[in-house]
Amino acid sequence: xxxxxxxxxxxxxxxxxxxxxxxxxxxxxxxxxxxxxxxxxxxxxxxxxxxxxxxxxxxxxxxxxxxxxxxxxxxxxxxxxxxxxxxxxxxxxxxxxxxxxxxxxxxxxxxxxxxxxxxxxxxxxxxxxxxxxxxxxxxxxxxxxxxxxxxxxxxxxxxxxxxxxxxxxxxxxxxxxxxxxxxxxxxxxxxxxxxxxxxxxxxxxxxxxxxxxxxxxxxxxxxxxxxxxxxxxxxxxxxxxxxxxxxxxxxxxxxxxxxxxxxxxxxxxxxxxxxxxxxxxxxxxxxxxxxxxxxxxxxxxxxxxxxxxxxxxxxxxxxxxxxxxxxxxxxxxxxxxx
Amino acid sequence: xxxxxxxxxxxxxxxxxxxxxxxxxxxxxxxxxxxxxxxxxxxxxxxxxxxxxxxxxxxxxxxxxxxxxxxxxxxxxxxxxxxxxxxxxxxxxxxxxxxxxxxxxxxxxxxxxxxxxxxxxxxxxxxxxxxxxxxxxxxxxxxxxxxxxxxxxxxxxxxxxxxxxxxxxxxxxxxxxxxxxxxxxxxxxxxxxxxxxxxxxxxxxxxxxxxxxxxxxxxxxxxxxxxxxxxxxxxxxxxxxxxxxxxxxxxxxxxxxxxxxxxxxxxxxxxxxxxxxxxxxxxxxxxxxxxxxxxxxxxxxxxxxxxxxxxxxxxxxxxxxxxxxxxxxxxxxxxxxx
Numbered sequence: 031x032x033x034x035x036x037x038x039x040x041x042x043x044x045x046x047x048x049x050x051x052x053x054x055x056x057x058x059x060x061x062x063x064x065x066x067x068x069x070x071x072x073x074x075x076x077x078x079x080x081x082x083x084x085x086x087x088x089x090x091x092x093x094x095x096x097x098x099x100x101x102x103x104x105x106x107x108x109x110x111x112x113x114x115x116x117x118x119x120x121x122x123x124x125x126x127x128x129x130x131x132x133x134x135x136x137x138x139x140x141x142x143x144x145x146x147x148x149x150x151x152x153x154x155x156x157x158x159x160x161x162x163x164x165x166x167x168x169x170x171x172x173x174x175x176x177x178x179x180x181x182x183x184x185x186x187x188x189x190x191x192x193x194x195x196x197x198x199x200x201x202x203x204x205x206x207x208x209x210x211x212x213x214x215x216x217x218x219x220x221x222x223x224x225x226x227x228x229x230x231x232x233x234x235x236x237x238x239x240x241x242x243x244x245x246x247x248x249x250x251x252x253x254x255x256x257x258x259x260x261x262x263x264x265x266x267x268x269x270x271x272x273x274x275x276x277x278x279x280x281x282x283x284x285x286x287x288x289x290x291x292x293x294x295x296x297x298x299x300x301x302x303x304x305x306x307x308x309x310x311x312x313x314x315x316x317x318x319x320x321x322x323x324x325x326x327x328x329x330x331x332x333x334x335x336x337x338x339x340x341x342x343x344x345x346x347x348x349x350x351x352x353x354x355x356x357x358x359x360x361x362x363x364x365x366x367x368x
Numbered sequence: 369x370x371x372x373x374x375x376x377x378x379x380x381x382x383x384x385x386x387x388x389x390x391x392x393x394x395x396x397x398x399x400x401x402x403x404x405x406x407x408x409x410x411x412x413x414x415x416x417x418x419x420x421x422x423x424x425x426x427x428x429x430x431x432x433x434x435x436x437x438x439x440x441x442x443x444x445x446x447x448x449x450x451x452x453x454x455x456x457x458x459x460x461x462x463x464x465x466x467x468x469x470x471x472x473x474x475x476x477x478x479x480x481x482x483x484x485x486x487x488x489x490x491x492x493x494x495x496x497x498x499x500x501x502x503x504x505x506x507x508x509x510x511x512x513x514x515x516x517x518x519x520x521x522x523x524x525x526x527x528x529x530x531x532x533x534x535x536x537x538x539x540x541x542x543x544x545x546x547x548x549x550x551x552x553x554x555x556x557x558x559x560x561x562x563x564x565x566x567x568x569x570x571x572x573x574x575x576x577x578x579x580x581x582x583x584x585x586x587x588x589x590x591x592x593x594x595x596x597x598x599x600x601x602x603x604x605x606x607x608x609x610x611x612x613x614x615x616x617x618x619x620x621x622x623x624x625x626x627x628x629x630x631x632x633x634x635x636x637x638x639x640x641x642x643x644x645x646x647x648x649x650x651x652x653x654x655x656x657x658x659x660x661x662x663x664x665x666x667x668x669x670x671x672x673x674x675x676x677x678x679x680x681x682x683x684x685x686x687x688x689x690x691x692x693x694x695x696x697x698x699x700x701x702x703x704x705x706x
Contacts, residue, residue, distance in 0.1 A: 031463065031464045032460065032462060032463060033459075033460055033461070033462045034460040034461065036464055040464075044468060048474070048483055069407070071499075071501065072453075072485065073453040073454075073455045073485060073499060074487050075488075075497060077457050077491040077492070078492075080491060081489070113409070115410075115411040117413045117455075119415050120371055121371075123370045123371070125369065125370060126369045126370065126373070126374055126382070130382060133385075133386040134386075136386070137386050145386055148411050149411045149412050149413050150413075151418060152415070153413075153418060153493065153495065154415070154416075155491065155493055157457060157495065159413060159497035161411060163407070163501075
C-alpha cells in the first residue's frame with residue numbers, strides 16, 4: 031500500500047500511534063509541564079515544484095511565505111513567537127543570490143523574531159523546513175477542539191484574496207481587471223505573495239476566558255470543518271455574512287468568487303469561536319473585514335445558509351455545489367455523523 | 369555564483385548576516401532570557417539519495433539515525449531532551465510500511481522523548497526534517513568556543529566504527545572479517561546503523577564548572593578543528609592515545625584505520641575540553657574506550673604527534689598524510705592562522 035492510497039487522514043492515524051495523545055491535530059504542539067510558560071512548537075515544510083517554483087514564486091516570496099505560515103500557526107495557537115530554526119535542502123547549483131533573497135524574505139516577514147539555528151544539506155530539490163517556537167499562557171491556548179454550541183464564528187479578515195492573487199499571477203491574459211483596476215490587483219497579489227500572520231489579533235483576545243479556533247491557511251471551509259470535527263459540534267455558516275472582496279466580482283462570477291472565499295486557502299486569517307457578545311466586541315475592535323460568519327451548532331453537520339435567522343430546518347439549496355464541496359471536505363476528514 | 373562555488377563556510381557567512389550574533393556555530397541554539405531554563409534547539413535534515421537510500425538503509429535505520437543525530441546535538445550542548453518535531457517530505461508512491469518503520473526506528477531511538485508535532489508534504493524525494501528541543505542549566509551549556517589553553521581533550525568513546533560498519537555494508541565481498549569474526553562485524557554495523565547519542569555522559573559533567581566541546585558526527589578531526597577555531601586556540605593530538613578499535617586492523621592497514629578514526633564521521637561521540645584533573649576523573653567514570661587524546665595549545669595549529677610527551681617543537685612527520693588532511697579541514701574552515 032502506498033501513501034497516496036491512505037491519504038492525509040490515514041497518514042495522521044499512523045503518526046498518532048507514535049505520538050503522545052493530544053499532540054496531533056492543532057496548529058502547533060503545546061509543551062507544558064516544564065518549569066516555565068508552555069512552549070508552542072510548529073513545523074512547516076515547503077518543497078520546490080510542490081509549494082513553489084521559480085516560474086511563479088520569487089525566492090523572497092518563498093522566504094516570506096515560509097515564515098508567515100509558521101508565524102500564523104503560532105498565532106492560531108494564541109502564542110507569541112520566540113524564534114525559528116530554518117532547515118534547508120538545496121541543490122548544489124542553486125544561485126547564491128537565490129539563497130540571499132530567501133533569507134531577506136524570511137527576515138522581512140519575521141521582523142524582530144530571530145532565526146536561531148538550522149541545518150543545510152544537499153538535496154535533489156530545494157526545500158525549506160521551518161520550525162517556530164512561541165510561548166503562551168496556559169489559559170490563553172487557542173485549540174480547535176474547544177468550540178461550544180452557541181459560539182459565534184469569527185473570521186479576522188477577508189478570504190479569497192490570496193487565491194485571486196494567484197489567479198492573476200498564473201493567468202494574466204485572462205483578467206481584464208489587471209488593466210482596469212491595477213490597484214485592486216496589486217492588493218490581491220500582495221495578499222498572495224506577502225500574507226500577514228495575524229499575531230496582531232492576540233492582544234484583543236487576552237480578556238476572553240475561552241477562544242477556540244485555528245488559522246485558515248488550508249482554506250476557510252477546511253478550518254470550519256476541522257474545528258467542528260475536533261470539537262464534536264456542527265456549524266451554520268451565513269453565506270450573506272461572508273465578506274467577499276469586491277475585486278473578486280470583477281474577476282469572476284459570484285459562484286466562483288464564493289468558491290475562492292471558502293476553498294481558496296492561504297489567507298492566513300484566524301477562524302475563532304467564542305460567545306456572541308465577545309465575538310461582537312472582537313469584530314468591533316478588529317474592523318477591516320473581520321466578521322461573524324455563523325455559529326456553532328449541536329448537530330454535527332455544517333450548513334451553509336443564505337439568510338439568517340431562519341427556522342431550525344435551514345440548509346443550503348438542494349444541488350448547492352458549495353455546500354456539497356463543504357460536505358465532502360467534512361467526509362474526507364473521516365467525520366461520519368454528517 | 370552557485371552554492372557549490374562558495375561551500376559550507378561561504379553559506380554560513382551569508383546566514384550569519386540574518387541571525388543574531390552568536391547563534392550560528394554550535395550544535396544547537398540556546399534560547400535564554402525567557403522566564404525559564406534556557407531552551408536548546410537543533411535541526412537536522414536527512415534527504416533520500418544524499419543521506420540514505422533503500423539500497424543501504426532500512427527505513428527503521430533512517431528513523432533511528434535521524435533521531436540519534438538530533439539527540440546527539442542536544443547532548444553536545446549539555447541539554448536534556450524535551451521533545452522533537454518531525455517534518456516529512458514524501459513521494460506519493462512511498463510504501464505505508466516504509467513510513468511505519470521510519471517511525472518505529474525514531475521512537476525506538478527516542479525512548480521516552482516524545483514526538484510532539486510535525487508536518488507532512490508531498491515531495492519529489494523523501495526527506496526527514498527533525499527539530500529537537502532540550503533544556504539546560506545556563507551554567508551547564510557546552511560550547512565549542514569555551515576551550516582554554518591547557519585543557520585536556522576527551523573523547524567519550526571509540527571512533528571509526530561507524531565508517532568501518534558502512535564499509536562492511538557497502539563492500540561485503542572485500543572483507544574476510546565478515547566470515548572470520550562475525551561478532552566484531554555485527555558490532556561495527558550496529559555502530560553505523562544504530563548510533564547512540566551520548567546523553568548518558570551529561571550527569572558525569574554536572575560538577576565541572578566549564579566544559580567545552582561538541583559531538584563528532586562530522587568526524588573526530590572536524591570536531592577538534594571546529595573547537596579550536598571557535599575557541600581561538602590550537603590542539604596537539606597524541607596519535608598513540610587515539611583508541612583504534614582492534615577490528616579495524618583486521619579490515620585494513622594502520623594508516624587507513626587511522627584515517628577512519630579521524631575522518632570517518634558519524635560516531636556521535638562527544639569531544640570535550642576541560643582541565644586535566646577533571647578530564648582524568650571523567651575518563652575513569654566513563655571507561656569503555658573513552659580517552660584523553662591530547663591537549664589544547666595556545667598556538668593556533670593542530671598538531672598530530674606520534675608520542676607524548678615531547679619537546680615543544682612537536683609536529684607530525686613531514687609528508688604525513690593524516691596531518692595534511694587535518695590541516696586541510698582546518699583551512700577549509702577559513703581559519704587563516706594555521
